[in-house]
Amino acid sequence: MDTEYIKSQLVPHPDFPKKGIVFLDMFPLLRNPVAFETLITNFVHHLTAVTIAKSPNRKIDVVVGLDARGFLFGPIIALRLGAAFVPVRKQGKLPGKCHSASYEKEYGVDSFEMQADAIEPGQSVVVVDDLIATGGSAKAAGELVAKSGGKILEYLFIIELTFLKAAEKLDAPLYSIVQVDD
Ligand SMILES: O=P(O)(O)OC[C@H]1O[C@H](OP(=O)(O)OP(=O)(O)O)[C@H](O)[C@@H]1O
Numbered sequence: 001m002d003t004e005y006i007k008s009q010l011v012p013h014p015d016f017p018k019k020g021i022v023f024l025d026m027f028p029l030l031r032n033p034v035a036f037e038t039l040i041t042n043f044v045h046h047l048t049a050v051t052i053a054k055s056p057n058r059k060i061d062v063v064v065g066l067d068a069r070g071f072l073f074g075p076i077i078a079l080r081l082g083a084a085f086v087p088v089r090k091q092g093k094l095p096g097k098c099h100s101a102s103y104e105k106e107y108g109v110d111s112f113e114m115q116a117d118a119i120e121p122g123q124s125v126v127v128v129d130d131l132i133a134t135g136g137s138a139k140a141a142g143e144l145v146a147k148s149g150g151k152i153l154e155y156l157f158i159i160e161l162t163f164l165k166a167a168e169k170l171d172a173p174l175y176s177i178v179q180v181d182d
C-alpha cells in the first residue's frame with residue numbers, strides 16, 4: 001500500500017530542532033526514486049480524481065509550493081498536471097510587488113510572500129507542502145492566494161500531524177498521505 005511504503009521512508013528525529021519536537025525527515029524519501037515516484041503518482045492520481053469529481057471540464061491552473069520543502073516536489077506535480085508552479089517564499093526573497101502574510105508555526109514565527117501577479121483572479125489552485133503541523137504556514141499561504149483572487153481547491157501534504165487539528169484552520173479540504181496522531 002502506498003501509504004505504508006511512503007511512511008516507512010520517513011525518519012523521526014526526537015528533540016530536533018528543539019526539545020519536545022519530533023522532526024519527521026522527508027529527505028530519505030527523496031533519496032529513493034521508487035518511493036519518490038510513488039509519492040508523486042499518489043498526489044497526481046488524487047488530484048485527477050478530485051478535479052473530475054468536482055468539474056470534469058475544469059483543470060488545476062496553479063500548484064503553489066511552500067518554502068522550502070514544498071519546492072522539492074510541487075514543481076513535479078505541476079508539470080504532470082500541465083499547471084503553473086508558484087512559490088510562496090519566506091520574507092525578502094522575491095522581487096517585484098508581493099503580497100505578504102505572517103504566521104506562527106510549531107517552532108517559531110515567520111512571514112511568507114508571493115508575487116502579486118503570479119496568480120490570476122479565478123484561477124484554480126492547490127497548495128502543497130511536505131508537512132502540516134499547526135497549520136500556520138498553510139493558512140498564511142491560503143491568505144496570499146486569496147489576496148490574488150485564486151480559488152483553493154485543496155491543500156496537500158505528505159504528512160499531517162492530526163493531533164494539532166490544523167484542518168480546522170483551513171478554508172478548503174486537506175489531503176494528506178500519512179497521518180501522525182500523537
Ligand atoms: O503547520 P506549521 O506549524 O506551519 O508547520 C509546517 C511547516 O514547517 C516546516 O517548514 P519550516 O518553516 O521549518 O521551513 P523549511 O521548509 O524551510 O525547513 C514544514 O516544511 C512546513 O512548511
Ligand SMILES: Nc1ncnc2[nH]cnc12
Nearest residue numbers: 022023024025106131133
Ligand atoms: N515535526 C516536524 N517535522 C518535520 N517538519 C516539521 N515542520 C514543522 N513541524 C515539523
